[in-house]
Amino acid sequence: MLTNQPLNLETLRLSSIAKGLISSISDIDNYNYLARGLQSVPVPLQSRIARKYIDRYNQKKAGSEYRANTWLRRTINRLKPRFGVLFSITQNMPLPWHILSSVEKTKKHAGDLAIECVQIALDVSEEHQTLEYEQILRFTYEAVAEHAKAIGVNVPFYAMRDDDLPSECFEIALLKMQCDKWWTRQLKTLRRQFIELLEIATGQVGKDLYYDKKSEKSKRRGISPYSSKQAQREFSFAQASGRQFLEMMELQSTDGDVIDLIEAVKSGMANPANRRNELMLRIRETEELADEMGYTGVFYTITCPARFHANASTWDGSTPKDAQNYLTRTWARARSKLNRRDLKYFGVRVVEPHADGCPHWHMMFFMPKHKVQEINAILRWYFIQEDKTELYDRYGPELTRAKVFNKWVNVDKEGTHLKLVEACVAYRANTEKARLFKIYKQKRQEWGFKKKQGKKAKEPSKFYRTFSPRFDAVIMDKNKGSAASYIAKYISKNIDGYGVNDHEDAETGESLTSQVSPVLAWASTWNIRQFQFQGSPSVTVYRELRRMRTALDDDEFEPIRQAADAANWKDYVKLQGGMCIGRDANFKTHYEETPQGNDYAELVKRIKGVYRTLTNNQLITRLVEWTRQLKGTAEKTAAKDTTNVGVADLSWTSGNNCTPIATGSRDELLLDMVGYDKKEIEQVKKDLISGKRIRRNDQIYQIRNGQLQVLDEADQQKHEKRLAIEYRAKTLAQKSGSWHVTDAHRQEAKELIELAYTYAEHDGRDSLIATKHDKGFIKIGDWDLALLVNDGQASAVSEDDWWSVELMA
Secondary structure, eight states: OOOOOOOOOOOOOOOHHHHHHHHOOHHHHHHHHHHHTTTTTOOHHHHHHHHHHHHHHHSTTTTTHHHHHHHHHHHHHHHHHGHHHHHEEEEEEEEOOOHHHHHHHHHHHHHHHHHHHHHHHHHHHHHTSSSHHHHHHHHHHHHHHHHHHHHHHTTTTSTTSHHHHHHHHHHHHHHHOHHHHHHHHHHHHHHHHHHHHHHHHHOOOOOEEETTTTTTTEEEOOSSSHHHHHHHHHHEEEEEHHHHHHEEEEEEESSSSSEEEHHHHHTSSTHHHHHHHHHHHHHHHHHHHHHHHTEEEEEEEEEEOOOOOTTTOOOOOOHHHHHHHHHHHHHHHHHHHHHHHOOEEEEEEEEEEEESSSSEEEEEEEGGGHHHHHHHHHHHHHSSTTHHHHHHHHGEEEEEEEEEEEEEEETTOOOOOEEEEEEEEEEOOOHHHHHHHHHHHHHHHHHHHHHHHHOOHHHOOOTTTTTTTTTEEEEOOOGOOOOHHHHHHHHHTTTOTTTTBBOTTTTTBGGGGGGHHHHHHHHHHTTTOOOEEEOOOOOOHHHHHHOOOOOOOOTTTHHHHHHHHHTTTTHHHHHHHTOOOOGGEEEEEEEEETTTSSSTTTOOOEEEEEEEEEOEEEEEESSSOOEEETTTTHHHHHHHTTTOOOOOOOOOOOOOOOOOOOOOHHHHHHHHTOOOOOGHHHHHHHHHHOOOOOOEEEEEEEETTTTEOOHHHHHHHHHHHHHOOOOOOHHHHHHTSSSOOOOHHHHHHHOOOOHHHHHHHHHTTTSSSOOOOEETEEBBBBBHHHHHTTSSSSEEEEETTEEEEEEEO
């Protein structure tokens, strides 16, 4: 009788990482089960699924192996219907997976792409050097743009390249595409969105609620609505990093005033509370203005076709950004139609996601009462035009049947007569309609039960509207509340969840407050603008006028400044010329233009104030310039100005004590002592003042308690170890799919670092060395050796003061 043998992994379609993870399983049955399951999954997803399987498999709990196998079976069964989409997504990866999966590698690859673009530009210009400059520039742009477009980034001016663009546009674009910082920003967005698309495709974004009998509460099976847990971790990490940066900086004005940058941010529109208050103010007073004009309010809900929804069987792999582009493009066509027919409307639009990440719009518009039907018909026609058949298919398949009816026919010599005829006509089966009616009744009963309990939930829409899944229009009833009350829930949900603790999220059935962070992470990941007013005068002018706190001796600007200062949006709109004024507004933003004002030679515009369009008179609102700097710089600069002792005069420790010397020569003397030249002095001072440690000539310098210190050899090694442990701990945390470094990560990193330093000390070295190739022989560095030995994949062999590796059988 033959015993069960492990599968030969080399014969299966598996990634190298997946093979390594499978090899860590000792049980042959589980080994083979995981190998067979993973080979049916797209290669870039194999390592993700294998890691999650191993995490469950290695849990020190009874039945962990069974639960891991059950999870794998359910995951693959759930992904099978969309394997075609998954393979399409993975085959169209903008970059190799080993680059996209790592933040550091993606950032490093940005520099490589910039160098590639420079080389392409040099090759093309050399090939066409006999042509005129404009022609060479055009050919160079086309070649570099095609290379960048193949990766999937947004190339500047690419959509307008067939137009008669000036040569400056191509020069700006080439400067950007040859800059590593520009590529870093582009690849950062590209990586974040592609990884989130994989999360959506593998079912990690959605509703997925189930009822737990023990706790008698609804719980979630590790799946997050709106955005994945990975996206939420990255968003939280970015928020924390941004806040930490703000807390480290200060602003100093040309007048000498100093304020903390974090306090300046809190007082502006970046503060969620301020942003929400301004939105609600504008909505409330816009409604009051509409009431004065006799306009009617209509609340619209617009969604995308099924092919944009990841939870639909017809999903084609479109991203939420693709869905947002569809809505924006369709709205642009509908808006043009409304403008051609001179139909006036104004209001606000809010974008929020479905549980699967697909965006939908809520729009609150005010319009003349006798134009409501016409505007509704135009918007409905545009937003249900694409994939219209899926709306009718909700009521069953289209069939034909014979029907007898009266018809006027033209009979020769006898004229027109009414005649009984029989013909085939199309109709829809009523089975689906009956099912939808039953679902509607059930949802309405649930909604009524929640109302009795005091919960605020969305009333279910009526089933019989053929366009309701795509387009829904409700005329606002003043008896049920104001326009602000209609849309307040959506604004709070998309900002900070203020005042909606008793509201239930229609998508997830949970409290709206708990859904704020996933929604914000979703908007940040896909770069989607959440709020936009339609037909409203410029809010930038309104904000600039509010900067002027004192009355003006100018009858031209004082009335509108006073309205803005009093937060009277209604009067501000009237003074601007009213709603739907557009480019004919009475007041506009005044900009200061700087030709070639940035690294890409672009025209830079900076807001300076407001100007009156009729007279072109200007009101400068930004009279003071502010400089951003490290916190404490102003204080230390002031202290330096009041004494003759500078940073370079700080006393030395560790046996190197220097007395202060005369101003003018102390910098040169200090730099000669530590090995710096004159050009580096200013940067050295800034770094030392900020508390940084500087390494130079195998020495580490720092300022502590007003003294410039040199760390001795033991302290230097201790400092290097601490830095190495923190860096490796972060790396281990990211490999495990976490952005938070735990004590376990630090402990594991500490053990590996200590092991690496042990090998270094064995060779008589104080610092670590990296892996090198010497005459075809791989010499493994201390850190890589520590990893291999720790994993049991190698043993250390000393040779010529280097560590080679002997692979374990």
